[in-house]
Amino acid sequence: MIQLHNVYMSYQGDGAALSNVTLKIAKGEFVFLTGVSGAGKSTLLKLLYGALQPTRGQVVIDGVNVSKLPSSQLPFLRRKVGVVFQDFKLLSNRSVLENVALTLEVLGWGKKDINKRVYHILKQMGLEHKLNSTPLRLSGGEQQRIALARALVNEPKIILADEPTGNLDEESREKVLSILKEANIRGSTVVIATHDRRLIESSHKRLIVLDKGHIVEDSDES
Amino acid sequence: MIQLHNVYMSYQGDGAALSNVTLKIAKGEFVFLTGVSGAGKSTLLKLLYGALQPTRGQVVIDGVNVSKLPSSQLPFLRRKVGVVFQDFKLLSNRSVLENVALTLEVLGWGKKDINKRVYHILKQMGLEHKLNSTPLRLSGGEQQRIALARALVNEPKIILADEPTGNLDEESREKVLSILKEANIRGSTVVIATHDRRLIESSHKRLIVLDKGHIVEDSDES
Amino acid sequence: MSRKNVAKRPKLAREGVGGRLHYFVERAFTNIRQNLPVNLLTIGTISLAFLILSLALLIFVNLERVTETWSDRVQVTAYFEGDLSPGDLSTLKARIKAIKGTADIDYVSREEALQRFSGRLKGQEALLEGVSYEILPSSLEIHLKKDNRDSEAVSRYVAQLKKIPLITEVQYGEEWVKRFSHFMNLVRFAGILVAGFIVLAVVFIVANTIKLTIYARKDELELMGLVGATRLFIKVPFLIEGVVQGVVGASVALLVLTGVYLAFLHNADFFFSFNTIEAGLLFLPASHIVALLFGGAALGFLGSLASLKRFISL
Amino acid sequence: MSRKNVAKRPKLAREGVGGRLHYFVERAFTNIRQNLPVNLLTIGTISLAFLILSLALLIFVNLERVTETWSDRVQVTAYFEGDLSPGDLSTLKARIKAIKGTADIDYVSREEALQRFSGRLKGQEALLEGVSYEILPSSLEIHLKKDNRDSEAVSRYVAQLKKIPLITEVQYGEEWVKRFSHFMNLVRFAGILVAGFIVLAVVFIVANTIKLTIYARKDELELMGLVGATRLFIKVPFLIEGVVQGVVGASVALLVLTGVYLAFLHNADFFFSFNTIEAGLLFLPASHIVALLFGGAALGFLGSLASLKRFISL
């Protein structure tokens, strides 16, 4: 499903954010990605949804070589990938409903189906009563769950979640984790970048540790 | 230093975000504020730096009744308070140096002193090499530490930190905590809103728990 | 909810181009509503820019009209030996009519000539004591068609006229026609220069303004791309929004212009005892109005398109 | 670093108003640099708006000049019985000069009158055969000062003139003066209307544009307030930025206008054998240029001030 081969990534002028990363994540896997702040987790995820192109090396998602993908094809890759951004990226002038609906509108869903589906997922997140709020009128944790809902609403093949529980309490965190696990059971491949040791430890899933852009540990290989 | 008396806060049209909150935090205290997502932690902090006015009740900071403060005096209150915002609020078109310097510019410091002081605090955060980066070119955890640096750089009397470690790894978290504790030892009153149980447990400090806008536990009083 | 249900996406909004268009239009109007302050500022600026443009056009149209009136004075007078019989006169007229460029022919008899002449001598009538009308020749005054009033066309015309045997002399104020011709060219040149200038300025003002509003929404553009929207899907609502802004802006400008025009008509009448209807103060012809509205639409469209290019490089 | 060191803030940037101002100006220019794209768009729009404004002014100035030339034709002719001795003539002239509004007096002798007359009869000189110059009277042609050329002032002037005993008749084309007067009033009214219109439009366009750019930076305004900046501290750099945008915009507009003016001078000369210097095509006078620059500054300042009000309600 996801393959990285000798990937090297450096932002203009800076040193390498990722060095020589080779990685294989099979369809249906559930993976944690961890490492100190600035280790390159977000950078790695950005490569997987085509927000960045690797400086060197190959990134293959679902059989498609992202580095060789013409930009007109990129949207179709992104529709298979649901992303929870570390900074949420919610649109502050749209309601919660509209923010979550975006993913489905892009796919051409009809209004009725969208409303039904969005209500369903917001209810799962415990936020159905905030449907008509705007993101700026939500608490930090509520925003984070909206971002999660937007990523999951179309049940994408791949779910990339960048620090999805940083603003959540124990209980919400458990709920979010179980929702992600359910999606995983239904077939989605899940990659979660997180600092949350407790989350990682309680899950007994594959763990990849980054440090200064290198993979220093991969529980699957050791 | 901080006193809330029968504070009741509701956003327009919504139910109460805070109900009947009475609270006293002495000068030099170190307090954790916790509670599930949406419990009202950020709302409480916003009252303390005058971003919100309570619907009912009194908020007194450093002897000043915030609810009766003329808006022209508000800036002088805010200069005594360093805030780490949950959403960072970094200016994306300014460099890290300038972002942190802002607090000192407002106080009228000279350029040289500012540069020296900012470098010092960034070094403490382990980010002195990012001085000339802009926030959008930083990782999430790096941004969070910049936000923290900006709040601490003028050694304010009161430090309010809203989820200051949500994007940080264990190690950075310890460092941040020790920096906050140092500031506390030097005389600052510190209030930290967080979900991080581990942080709270390892610190043995006063803990206030909010739920649905009510204070349900206060380790100082129980 | 099983995966199967969802993975196969449910029925589309409305299938086909119509459904898509419906979605895009709805989206565009929702966007306008959700970004109302910015949209109002933009529409305001476009209105003002178009107000200047349409005002310039209005002035231009009326100036054109005035200069046309002036050019009516370009006239050629043909003299002939002695008096002509009515038959000869009408053959002569017919021959002149046949020359390309002739608009109108007036016969001026000796009596009329004398009358006019004494009119021109107002105050010095003493001079005409003892002058009989027989001294003055009769003549044909020929008005030319609009397109034949510049100096070259007139001299070409006169050359043709001179070929007619009965005509002995042709007068047409050569010097005056030349100067008038120059003057008209200059006015036209200046007018086109100014108009071109204003059009350019308006185009850039509108484009700049739209660029600013899109700038303010670059986060939205970025996110749409990240969520898997195609370039077209992102752009179309913005383009529709641009067209709406352009058309609304142009319409508001035209409404205000109409108001000002009517107020001016009324007040000029009142304050200056200047009969505006008689003076023929024109409003913009329908063609110009349509052109302005289309211009607004095109400008909004192209302005958005150009601005989007900078941000959508998926 | 001990708390004592820091709590007492170190020496200020530069103490006093000078130091503050220095900081604010530096901040403003840094802001311009850091928001360059938006600033360029804003300055571009302001330039274009001012270009239209200054172009309108240029046209207005030149029209004013043309109408002034036209009004030179408002002249009063005074006739007197028989010939005057040189002595009488100069007393008469002196008396006329004494009347308020007199600009110039020309003596037209009988010979000159005849010459002019025959000039006007070009082509019909036959008429003058046998006419001697003694039929024509000699006269004084009086030009009026600029402010005395409207219909009322002229008739007041003529009334004064008629009181002088030697003068037997006064002619001034009453009808023509009246119509010219009306026409001038109309042109002036329309000119002021159009100019006022354009000024208003430009003011709003610039204000709107500045509002858009400040809109795009509302996060910055909010954060400054949260960090303890006073209203003044937040506003001043934005106001300076607005002034810079206004002045730079106006300057660019004036430069472009100068370029176009010179190019026009050159090409009009070339294409129309129209001697522009002789025709006296004017550029904007220094006073107008200064006014435009100040206008730019004021507009930038006030535009920013008004826009900031919406966002700074600390």
Ligand SMILES: Nc1ncnc2c1ncn2[C@@H]1O[C@H](COP(=O)(O)OP(=O)(O)OP(=O)(O)O)[C@@H](O)[C@H]1O
């Ligand atoms: N600007 C606002 N307008 C309306 N409601 C708001 C606004 N800000 C917060 N709320 C609501 O008030 C409640 C308390 O929000 P607050 O941000 O204080 O929670 P919190 O304890 O900080 O949560 P978190 O841990 O998720 O940050 C929430 O239900 C939230 O939706």
Ligand SMILES: Nc1ncnc2c1ncn2[C@@H]1O[C@H](COP(=O)(O)OP(=O)(O)OP(=O)(O)O)[C@@H](O)[C@H]1O
């Ligand atoms: N757009 C960018 N331009 C330049 N450097 C960048 C950019 N984004 C990230 N970096 C740098 O690349 C390194 C890796 O960043 P990345 O965001 O991948 O870290 P991370 O592991 O996600 O950290 P965190 O846990 O703090 O989110 C960091 O040193 C960061 O400063």
Ligand SMILES: [Mg+2]
């Ligand atoms: Mg990250």
Ligand SMILES: [Mg+2]
């Ligand atoms: Mg919060």
